[in-house]
Amino acid sequence: MAKEKLGLNTICTHTGEIKDEQFKGAVSPIYMSTSYQFEDVDVKRYPRYFNTPNQEFLSKKIAALEHTEAAMIFGSGMAAVSTTFLAFLKTGDHLVVQNPLYGGTSNFIREELPKYGIEFTFTDGYQVSDFEKAIQPNTKLIHIETPSNPLMTITDIKGVAALAKSKQIITTIDNTFASPIIQNPIDLGMDIVIHSATKYMGGHSDILAGAVAASQEHITTIWNVGKNLGGSLSDFMVWMLERSMKTMALRVKAQSKNAKKLAKYLEKHPDVKHVYYPGLKSHPEHKLAKSQMNRFGGMMSFELTDNLNASNFLKALSLIKPSMSLAGVESTMLLPTLTSHALLSAEERAKLGINDGLIRFSVGIESKKDLINDIENAFSQIK
Numbered sequence: 001m002a003k004e005k006l007g008l009n010t011i012c013t014h015t016g017e018i019k020d021e022q023f024k025g026a027v028s029p030i031y032m033s034t035s036y037q038f039e040d041v042d043v044k045r046y047p048r049y050f051n052t053p054n055q056e057f058l059s060k061k062i063a064a065l066e067h068t069e070a071a072m073i074f075g076s077g078m079a080a081v082s083t084t085f086l087a088f089l090k091t092g093d094h095l096v097v098q099n100p101l102y103g104g105t106s107n108f109i110r111e112e113l114p115k116y117g118i119e120f121t122f123t124d125g126y127q128v129s130d131f132e133k134a135i136q137p138n139t140k141l142i143h144i145e146t147p148s149n150p151l152m153t154i155t156d157i158k159g160v161a162a163l164a165k166s167k168q169i170i171t172t173i174d175n176t177f178a179s180p181i182i183q184n185p186i187d188l189g190m191d192i193v194i195h196s197a198t199k200y201m202g203g204h205s206d207i208l209a210g211a212v213a214a215s216q217e218h219i220t221t222i223w224n225v226g227k228n229l230g231g232s233l234s235d236f237m238v239w240m241l242e243r244s245m246k247t248m249a250l251r252v253k254a255q256s257k258n259a260k261k262l263a264k265y266l267e268k269h270p271d272v273k274h275v276y277y278p279g280l281k282s283h284p285e286h287k288l289a290k291s292q293m294n295r296f297g298g299m300m301s302f303e304l305t306d307n308l309n310a311s312n313f314l315k316a317l318s319l320i321k322p323s324m325s326l327a328g329v330e331s332t333m334l335l336p337t338l339t340s341h342a343l344l345s346a347e348e349r350a351k352l353g354i355n356d357g358l359i360r361f362s363v364g365i366e367s368k369k370d371l372i373n374d375i376e377n378a379f380s381q382i383k
């Protein structure tokens with residue numbers, strides 16, 4: 001069977017599995033060796049070279065899901081981001097990066113890139129024209145994130161990719177919030193796709209990992225830097241990630257379906273001022289989202305009416321966990337003002353539209369009626 005004919009669930013379950021020739025087990029064996037034979041072999045394997053059997057084979061699954069030639073697995077999403085940026089930027093180069101942006105990526109750029117003499121510009125907004133304005137003669141890389149955290153803004157992937165191509169600038173996208181099940185940026189012209197695999201790829205809130213997918217040429221460029229920076233993932237966790245990814249399409253579809261229903265329910269709720277979800281017709285980029293995503297994902301944010309306290313609301317929940325991070329099979333909520341965006345000033349937050357009543361909601365796979373009951377109970381307790 002030709003590889004490109006395989007369906008999503010088949011790729012998730014089977015692509016990149018390692019055949020257990022010795023015992024004929026049903027799942028990939030795990031190879032924990034940090035030491036491999038160096039003579040008379042095709043590949044000199046070492047975990048920091050991203051090429052142990054488990055690393056190499058799981059990369060095939062990720063490449064198949066993102067429609068690329070190659071992929072690499074990292075020890076965290078930030079290892080994937082930082083290694084990729086440092087692979088394509090050197091002293092005197094300029095990076096254009098989207099605002100709003102994931103906090104960790106933003107911190108890496110602001111705190112580390114100046115040490116290397118790498119210049120950067122955060123865009124004023126997420127329209128293609130904002131990127132165009134930020135480009136300089138020494139711009140080498142444009143980085144976008146869509147949907148973004150926490151307001152779920154949607155960037156025109158095709159538009160930014162075309163702009164960058166016309167100026168021979170390489171493009172990277174953080175595809176964490178969508179996952180490869182929902183959005184394939186390579187098909188829209190992006191060069192490199194980055195994931196925090198801690199989120200939907202892992203999906204059970206128990207794996208810290210990252211991934212990058214791109215052409216073999218770009219992956220070789222990233223590998224050359226990655227082997228020096230040393231951000232690879234241990235084989236046990238690679239194996240765990242493979243196990244988790246078998247159910248990724250099932251999970252993400254269930255989370256998307258739940259999220260759409262909950263977004264509609266919250267939008268009609270008298271105690272909710274606004275819901276930010278690309279699947280709602282009221283979302284300003286709903287049409288754009290529909291054109292580049294095949295579902296709208298499990299992430300949303302909503303804002304309580306001014307008379308209600310968001311901290312008290314979170315404390316009043318019993319099923320939905322108030323907790324950091326996202327994309328697990330269990331539903332979680334957090335307050336961006338106290339977590340992801342705590343380091344920004346109140347003024348900077350206001351400019352982004354992030355205020356005290358805003359709650360970010362990572363929708364899990366629980367039964368919809370139980371999630372709604374939990375939310376209703378919380379509202380009645382705090383009023």
Ligand SMILES: *Cc1c(COP(=O)(O)O)cnc(C)c1O
Pocket residue numbers: 076077078079102104105145149174176177195196197198199208209210
């Ligand atoms: C979590 C996250 C990251 C960073 O990933 P880690 O695995 O925590 O290092 C990067 N981008 C986005 C959008 C994220 O949500």
